[in-house]
Amino acid sequence: MPMNSFDRAKALHFIKNANQIIFFVGVMIVATLAIGGAALNFLSGLGHRARVEGNRGTKEVEPIYRKNYHAKVKDTYVFTLSKTIISPKGIDGRGVNFGERMRKKGSGYVHQPSVNLIFVGPDNSAQSLFDKDSLITEIHLANSDKKKGYLLKSNIYEVAVKDTNKDGTLDYQDEKCLYLSSYNGLGLSLILDNIDSYEVLGDNTVLVLKRVKNQEDFYEYKVDSGKLTKLNTSIL
DSSP: OOHHHHHHHHHHHHHHHHHHHHHHHHHHHHHHHHHHHHHHHHHHHHHHHHOOOSTTTOOOOOOOEEEEEEEEETTEEEEEEEESSOOSSOTTSSOOEEOOOOOOOSTTEEEEEEEEEEEEOTTSOEEESOSSOOEEEEEEOOBOOGGGSSOBSSEEEEEEOSOTTOSSEESTTSOEEEEEEOTTSOSOEEEEEEEOEEEEEETTEEEEEEEETTEEEEEEEETTTTEEEEOOOOOO
């Protein structure tokens, strides 16, 4: 065989093998990109379900609630209502996420982020405490048995109802209010807004701390009479 014919055959064989290698590499690249894209879509889907940002073009997800038994007061069952996912609709129509930073302790502390309470009466009728979701940070239910602690004529709640610092999260950094209702959840009323904390000191006696800027004010609230008194702590 002439040399030039041999070189031509060798070159054609090399080109054929090279084309097969290039085709194989191309197929592997396309397959890798497809698998990677599917994985990214799956992970981004998980992230979307775990955190919904609200009015930013994301798909709205129907919130899922979880009911937990809390206590029974006289003839009424009390259940806390918490969310298993974050609602894309906030308290005030913005994107508000319920913060899970737990920092408070005490017998009345709500261990899960509760957004409402359900009261079930003796006739099996149910009603919620609030008309819309709020962050309930602490609860003290009415008590008429001295053996179980201080006597309380009514229920007391510490609640954050608005995203007051406008950070897109409803949590313990937002202003809290002190509310009161009857033992069965009826007659909800506001005692004091923008409070820092409260403590049950004795029978039907609550001490409330309200901190505004650098000033701290203390109030005594008598649960049985509804009397709120600002304590004179001025030293000047």
